[in-house]
Amino acid sequence: MELLKSRGGAAVPVVPEDWSYIALGGRHRTEQISSNVLWAGSLWGVLHLILGRSWGEKGFLTVNLESGEHEFHAIPSRPVAALAPVKVIAGDHSKLRRRVREVVQEIPGGIKGKIVRLRLEGAFPQDLLALSR
Incomplete structure (x- = not known):
């Protein structure tokens, strides 16, 4: 599986099955790519308010590396x-x-x-x- 070819970087070959969890960054919203590959999202969550586009709630993920379970924790946005x-x-x-x-x-x-x-x-x-x- 080839992931992450953005911002002028090189493509990085990754085999998700070789990893307990793969955290991706650089996007403003949390998104699950596969069972163990997730875009983490953004703690800032401000840009969408300023630009008028919504990328979902801001927050963070906790991941249990043994079970593979993950949970999103929303945090409040400042006005x-x-x-x-x-x-x-x-x-x-x-x-x-x-x-x-x-x-x-x-x-x-x-x-x-x-x-x-x-x-x-x-x-x-x-x-x-x-x-x-």
């Missing part, structure tokens, strides 16, 4: 606030800080415990660094 892009003027750090504060204050319930996606159009990298000061 995501994906905000509309905000146009800013490059180089005006105080105005940029003020605009970010205004937009963030509009999020219902605030930002505590949330993942916030805010795209700033027109800002240079040095403008973004100024936000951390």
